[in-house]
Amino acid sequence: MLIRGVNCRVYFPKEQRTRGLFIYCHGGGWALGKARFMDTVIFSLIRRLGCVVVAPDYKLAPEHPYPGPNNDYEALVKGIYEEYYKELNIDKDRIIIAGDSAGGHLTAAICQRLVKQNKINYVKAQILIYPVTHVFAFHLPSFDEYREKMNGTGLLNPQYMARFILYYLGLSAHSENVKKLINCEHIHEELENDPKYQSFIGREALPYHRQDRYIDKYHRVDPQLAEIFLSLGTDPDVSPIFGISENLPPTMVLTAEYDILKDEGAQYARRVSENGVHTVWKHYPTAYHGVLNMIGSPVRRQMIRDIAEFTRDYI
Structure with a gap:
């Protein structure tokens, strides 16, 4: 129909x-x-x-x-x-x-x-x-758990997720961009330092207690990709x-x-x-x-x- x-x-x-x-x-x-x-x-x-x-x-x-x-x-x-x-x-x-x-x-x-x-x-x-x-979840503990306990298994993994996001947003899904998303290089410094960002998708937003390995604040950022996600990713x-x-x-x-x-x-x-x-x-x-x-x-x-x-x- x-x-x-x-x-x-x-x-x-x-x-x-x-x-x-x-x-x-x-x-x-x-x-x-x-x-x-x-x-x-x-x-x-x-x-x-x-x-x-x-x-x-x-x-x-x-x-x-x-x-x-x-x-x-x-x-x-x-x-x-x-x-x-x-x-x-x-x-x-x-x-x-x-x-x-x-x-x-x-x-x-x-x-x-x-x-x-x-x-x-x-x-x-x-x-x-x-x-x-x-589209900013690659730093969350569930991704770390996958790498430590389930790496190479399952229907969905970080590489697939990154590629799907890039496809969905009409961006180039070549291997370098996939790696950049997995490494959180698409997270703009403005988001990283914004309390609202932290309150919505940071580690304290998790509704259960677990050791959290939040993204290193000194991680590399790809300026071009970060600008795109600052605008498009927060929509x-x-x-x-x-x-x-x-x-x-x-x-x-x-x-x-x-x-x-x-x-x-x-x-x-x-x-x-x-x-x-x-x-x-x-x-x-x-x-x-x-x-x-x-x-x-x-x-x-x-x-x-x-x-x-x-x-x-x-x-």
């Missing part, structure tokens, strides 16, 4: 038990993946919820860098709320949006766009599954943690223990909660990034159950 220029898969339950709608945005570093890759997850949610589900095949980087994926997702949500809700036979005031990894990032970014446009009523709640929430469209407000809808954040993104996901959950938004943060001690794609995993089943339980209150 085509909704305002966005190709979508639409799933109708055999027995529709609610007229709410669940939108699921797939991950893949803004550069990989298709909506159909999440079919089994979506089927499980439909069985539990009895709702219609829409999954967009948004345009992918590097051919379609930022703001292409964001614009597609925004157009989809607005298109359904303003027009296509009749064709889908859903209640437009009960739309849940969700996504994993880069899809979680886009979900958070689109919610914040809607807040700015005074259209947050278009979304009833948001669900972020091991999301990317900013809430790119780093949603910079756009949190009390007007966001109820939020669920899921994080995995064996995942370089777990710290930034936890930071986002904490900041949303501190802004007075109803927030549910679920951390899975035996989960890893991408576990939702692993059929037969007990953790996967638990995550789907938790998502469905949260969703029932709003759909």
Whole structure:
């Protein structure tokens, strides 16, 4: 189905038990993946919820860098709320949006766009599954843990993350730029010395206690790259943690223990909660990034159950 220029898969339950709608945005570093890759997850949610589900095949980087994926997702949500809700036979005031990894990032970014446009009523709640929430996380302990305990394993590693970010932002993803992001050479001195930066994405923003090896304040900075990220990287469209407000809808954040993104996901959950938004943060001690794609995993089943339980209150 085509909704305002966005190709979508639409799933109708055999027995529709609610007229709410669940939108699921797939991950893949803004550069990989298709909506159909999440079919089994979506089927499980439909069985539990009895709702219609829409999954967009948004345009992918590097051919379609930022703001292409964001614009597609925004157009989809607005298109359904303003027009296509009749064709889908859903209640437009009960739309849940969700996504994993880069899809979680886009979900958070689109919610914040809607807040700015005074259209947050278009979304009833948001669900972020091991999301990317900013582009400055390479100094966080979860990245150090990966290097020490999981180096060379997993679906996502620092090198992939750096390359995906560069693709997404339309920047050259050659090996030197990848290394510069991993070494935090894209963090401008203004950010490094800004208390607001520290309060949003610094080590003290972590909602649990652990020895933190924060970035060495004397690290090298690439001036050209740092200037780009000072402007582009602090845009809430790119780093949603910079756009949190009390007007966001109820939020669920899921994080995995064996995942370089777990710290930034936890930071986002904490900041949303501190802004007075109803927030549910679920951390899975035996989960890893991408576990939702692993059929037969007990953790996967638990995550789907938790998502469905949260969703029932709003759909």
